Amino acid sequence: MSDNAVDTSKRTWLIASTCAGAAGGVAVAVPFVSTFQPSERAKAAGAAVEVDISALKPGEKLTVEWRGKPVWIIKRTPEQLESLKKTEGQLADPKSERNPSDLTPEYARNQGRSIKPDVFVGVGICSHLGCSPSDKFQTGAQPSLPDDWQGGFLCPCHGSTFDMAGRVFKNKPAPDNLEVPPHMYLSDSRLLIGEDKKA
Numbered sequence: 001m002s003d004n005a006v007d008t009s010k011r012t013w014l015i016a017s018t019c020a021g022a023a024g025g026v027a028v029a030v031p032f033v034s035t036f037q038p039s040e041r042a043k044a045a046g047a048a049v050e051v052d053i054s055a056l057k058p059g060e061k062l063t064v065e066w067r068g069k070p071v072w073i074i075k076r077t078p079e080q081l082e083s084l085k086k087t088e089g090q091l092a093d094p095k096s097e098r099n100p101s102d103l104t105p106e107y108a109r110n111q112g113r114s115i116k117p118d119v120f121v122g123v124g125i126c127s128h129l130g131c132s133p134s135d136k137f138q139t140g141a142q143p144s145l146p147d148d149w150q151g152g153f154l155c156p157c158h159g160s161t162f163d164m165a166g167r168v169f170k171n172k173p174a175p176d177n178l179e180v181p182p183h184m185y186l187s188d189s190r191l192l193i194g195e196d197k198k199a
Contacts (some may be wrong), residue, residue: 018122048194061135070124070132071181079116083150084111089165092170093177105196108180113165121183122166127176131157131184
């Protein structure tokens with residue numbers, strides 16, 4: 001047997017083992033690389049959420065989840081809408097001018113921070129440390145609230161208070177108003193949270 005025949009045999013085995021190694025490497029790499037792609041759950045978490053608000057009565061709140069955050073939908077009573085005028089002088093940012101593009105879409109930069117005056121849509125997470133404020137819709141003196149309380153929300157963690165439009169009161173730990181997510185009405189009774197422009 002010549003040296004050339006041995007070299008050819010070794011070369012064949014070397015090529016075969018290299019190809020097998022490369023195929024094994026690809027087989028290992030494909031599942032690894034696929035872990036960098038977002039999961040179906042993660043994709044769904046960012047999707048817009050459609051909500052039927054037809055059963056929501058004045059004074060009631062509905063909570064839905066969007067992007068892992070609680071979103072409050074509140075149908076305000078005429079009295080709650082009137083209270084928004086009474087709290088303006090006590091608020092840190094009544095016109096939502098601080099960080100407007102981050103926290104309040106242009107169409108909600110009004111007294112009610114809403115598209116429709118009676119329906120407030122807001123993210124139920126305090127802008128201070130991420131706690132979830134409690135509903136304090138009842139008016140008047142209550143523990144941890146002023147005697148002239150007009151209704152709104154109280155963050156139990158550090159005492160930040162917000163009115164019925166999610167606007168933070170002055171001299172509170174929370175630096176900003178509650179976030180208003182992008183949203184739009186598909187009809188009088190259907191709301192889409194997470195999108196505000198028709199494609």
